[in-house]
Amino acid sequence: MKFCSLCGGAISQHIPSGDNRLRYVCTQCQTVHYKNPRIVAGCLAVWEDQVLLCRRAIEPRRGYWTLPAGFMENSETMLEAAARETLEEARARVCDMDLYTLFDLPHISQVYVFFRARLADLDFAAGEESLEVRLFREADIPWSELAFPTVGRTLECYFADRVAQTYPVRNEPLEALRAHYKHDKKI
């Protein structure tokens, strides 16, 4: 950040009075420009004993499998964001959505939020950001070709919870994600 988005003045980095961290501050109009984490919202969409995965058509991790998810937009709820991303990436409609997993990724200032949902019908297809969209049984999950650890961990939780038929909301720290997610070392 080099210029003030309000007045075009030069930006300097300093700690404003009453604050305790470096901020981007306009040298002209004194506006403080805050930077905050972003929420990535998505769905674990289930059809009978199968889950819906998308193969990514875009970087990062092009060609790898993911749960449909993307950045939450202003003026929407987390649930709306998750449903919209599922529609955009998998052309799929979901219902019976319940908050399921939340992961902090402080190293990239993101929070991942997945909803467990029921796929409304089998009318799905690859959206613009997907190469392919498919249903997978547990035995067929491409564990070594998943795009992100948050996706793998959410799938692990789901298949474990499905046995007990109880799905508590999970907010695991990054350390747990690192320790428990055995299939991907890329965190």
Add this chain to the structure above:
Amino acid sequence: MKFCSLCGGAISQHIPSGDNRLRYVCTQCQTVHYKNPRIVAGCLAVWEDQVLLCRRAIEPRRGYWTLPAGFMENSETMLEAAARETLEEARARVCDMDLYTLFDLPHISQVYVFFRARLADLDFAAGEESLEVRLFREADIPWSELAFPTVGRTLECYFADRVAQTYPVRNEPLEALRAHYKHDKKI
């Protein structure tokens, strides 16, 4: 937003190709500047049968009672943000933190996240953004003087869940917040 924060060029609003919503786009370097919801994280800190509330020293809702909470910063987790805000606003340390309530406020593009926590000791005091910090028993909660519906609803949930001694994570839609929170009509 009038100027590009990267190059200082003029900003125009249009829908970039491959996108479906109005964005701030630089007319000079073509950078798209996204705006995303912010997370407000806080704590419901409990000491025996009492909960910790802060009377706000700042607007909005100066003079009203709130749970310690504030904007999550880059490079921290939701839990770290909630603990930091509790330290800043109530000079209080918490432990045994568990995710408890999440509320979407799409009209102001915020997501509120409260952790249920145990107050580590009675060494607390008003931070810079608080006029006063106090413990309250359920019967003494100043319901009509609470700062925000998210605070009131979290307290309602807590006192109800405390009876059953089970505290499920709650992600209620705004409609539920409006319908269920009887003490404040300001949503």
